[in-house]
Amino acid sequence: MTQLRPDLTEPRTAADAPGPDFVEADLRSVERELEDFLAARERDAEPYGEEYVRLWLAVGESARGGKRLRPRLVLSAFHGLSGGHRTADAATRRAAVQTALAFELLHSAFLLHDDVIDGDTVRRGRPNVAGEFSADALFRGAGFSRARLWGESAAILAGDLLLHAAAQRVARLTVPEATRSRLLDLIDRAVFVTAAGELADVGLATGMSASALPDVLSMTADKTAEYSVSGPLAAGALLAGADDAVVELLARYGRLVGVAFQLGDDLLGVYGDESVTGKSAVGDLQQGKETTLIAFARGTSHWADIEPLFGRTDLSAADTARLAAALEGCGARDFAERLLADHVDAAIDALDSPLLPSALADTLTRVALGCVGRAA
Amino acid sequence: MTQLRPDLTEPRTAADAPGPDFVEADLRSVERELEDFLAARERDAEPYGEEYVRLWLAVGESARGGKRLRPRLVLSAFHGLSGGHRTADAATRRAAVQTALAFELLHSAFLLHDDVIDGDTVRRGRPNVAGEFSADALFRGAGFSRARLWGESAAILAGDLLLHAAAQRVARLTVPEATRSRLLDLIDRAVFVTAAGELADVGLATGMSASALPDVLSMTADKTAEYSVSGPLAAGALLAGADDAVVELLARYGRLVGVAFQLGDDLLGVYGDESVTGKSAVGDLQQGKETTLIAFARGTSHWADIEPLFGRTDLSAADTARLAAALEGCGARDFAERLLADHVDAAIDALDSPLLPSALADTLTRVALGCVGRAA
Incomplete structure (x- = not known):
């Protein structure tokens, strides 16, 4: 998770x-x-x-x-x-x-x-x-x-x-x-x-x-x-004691940011620096995790190159690098990064309401923007 | 919800x-x-x-x-x-x-x-x-x-x-x-x-x-x-709204009956009729479950005959029958049945209190006796 x-x-x-x-x-x-x-x-x-x-x-x-x-x-x-x-x-x-x-x-x-x-x-x-x-x-x-x-x-x-x-x-x-x-x-x-x-x-x-x-x-x-x-x-x-309208607004923001977080996590799972993230950079690929990257790649002509390696538990460092490159080459990385940015933007838009105190809106804007930073 | x-x-x-x-x-x-x-x-x-x-x-x-x-x-x-x-x-x-x-x-x-x-x-x-x-x-x-x-x-x-x-x-x-x-x-x-x-x-x-x-x-x-x-x-x-003394009495009874119940279950796991119990009569032996039967058998000279088969996932019907017989031969079955009976007796003794309405004591006596019946 x-x-x-x-x-x-x-x-x-x-x-x-x-x-x-x-x-x-x-x-x-x-x-x-x-x-x-x-x-x-x-x-x-x-x-x-x-x-x-x-x-x-x-x-x-x-x-x-x-x-x-x-x-x-x-x-x-x-x-x-x-x-x-x-x-x-x-x-x-x-x-x-x-x-x-x-x-x-x-x-x-x-x-x-x-x-x-x-x-x-x-x-x-x-x-x-x-x-x-x-x-x-x-x-x-x-x-x-x-x-x-x-x-x-x-x-x-x-x-x-x-x-x-x-x-x-x-x-x-x-x-x-x-x-x-x-x-x-x-x-x-x-x-x-x-x-x-x-x-x-x-x-x-x-x-x-x-x-x-x-x-x-x-x-x-x-x-x-x-x-x-x-x-x-x-x-x-x-x-x-906030109004229901505020709770709903926050729920909508939350869903968007939650997806952005997970997209960031999926990107880290392939392109992250293990020493920084504490998360294995091969785990997702070895486990055959069906991330947005993979779902996108499946729809491209590059899938034939990716499929034989994806989900194999014996991936070498070279295999992993090839997979990461193939996911980039087919446009999956770009797609996931754009989708992440879109979710962050939509989440920030959701905060634009007179019901929300500006200090809280600022905090939540920073939380949303944090999702982009982490995928870098 | x-x-x-x-x-x-x-x-x-x-x-x-x-x-x-x-x-x-x-x-x-x-x-x-x-x-x-x-x-x-x-x-x-x-x-x-x-x-x-x-x-x-x-x-x-x-x-x-x-x-x-x-x-x-x-x-x-x-x-x-x-x-x-x-x-x-x-x-x-x-x-x-x-x-x-x-x-x-x-x-x-x-x-x-x-x-x-x-x-x-x-x-x-x-x-x-x-x-x-x-x-x-x-x-x-x-x-x-x-x-x-x-x-x-x-x-x-x-x-x-x-x-x-x-x-x-x-x-x-x-x-x-x-x-x-x-x-x-x-x-x-x-x-x-x-x-x-x-x-x-x-x-x-x-x-x-x-x-x-x-x-x-x-x-x-x-x-x-x-x-x-x-x-x-x-x-x-x-x-x-019962007194604490009653709650304690019931807790003591419960611990005794709970052990009796599990002893009955362990016996069923080896000597039960699968078609009646719905429980596999080889599962416990195949899984190497450390039941009272096994703990007792370990301390006997028969353990050398039991050990090679115990916990093997490929037990045949003949192996299972041999194991069951060996556990009986070393006295483990007798021991577990006596221990079960002792727990049932002690549980029923625990109910002997003026604090407990007799109808409830009767019900709980029947529950305790049920642990013996099911092992038969």
């Missing part, structure tokens, strides 16, 4: 801008809450044996590694729409922090299960839960098939635990019943739509679903945009 | 029996709620393509197949401790139905992920989600490795969806805040402890954890007893 890296250098802004300082302060609260949660779980795991403690330590590693895009979006929308300290009361602010953490936990859970599905053992440049447990099993002489089973089982359980933890956070919010119910709707929708997108992704990769370009794009939006952007923004807006 | 009200037609029953009829009536409400949930999800899935609709249909198949042990325990404890219609108000009764459904959804989710971990494609005598999706992929020419990926991915996602649905049910209960919070604690504990047990189970099967008999027994209790018996009984008791 997506590695989102918006370059959000916070501006030093005027005193009455609704709250980058609040966002930063609350992001630190999210970190503290996460640490408290993990520490408690590591302690609770002790009576269940050292392997379970190790699982929680590995879960902690995986949850600690992110860039906190989703919490930042929850909190940016929340503070941006509640006018910072002027209207957000302390209890609602605490609820926003918990909601921000819930989306981060959901993200970590999805990454864990996505990695199991993709057979990935590395995430953010380090062994993931499956990688760590599998490697340990290998060192202890378990052999490949048992090591793989041990690693994948650990990662499935780790994802289950974080998925459940996300729902628990929202369930326990001390906000009015109606607000909690709507937040539960949002997180429910995030899980439902992401699962749909993930299934479509695997369906494309295994050839079980047709791989026309529109299918690839809607898969992209479902798999990433809902839980990464639309959901978090809508949750923040809801907690700020 | 609809939440329909259960149709609580009041049964015509004797005035003060604390309610087997109520339990049966509410179990029918659980079924209706489940059907409503599945129907809504199948509809909601339509915009996301036919594969996602098929996933929900397969989820429905898997969720429909159970014996409803967990809902029955929730409702038996609830009605048994609230004295039937005399004290249970309609709103709390609806909450009990929702809680009963939550535990059933949790169960279905765990089965789905457990099957992925075990590589099982059959459950209750029929293809499970992974089996159905894999077989479909094979028929469509996907080849084995893609078919397996498709099936396992579908099952991982299906489990995620039901795990989340379980948490949503509890989160949305319209009960006092403190009650909901304690119910959230219970389901959180169920997920936490079950994951610990499942990890220990895989650890034993892959040789990553020591396999002494006490480890096998505590794994058994963690993997099964908490979410299957202790949790559901505690939840029903809590909704009935």
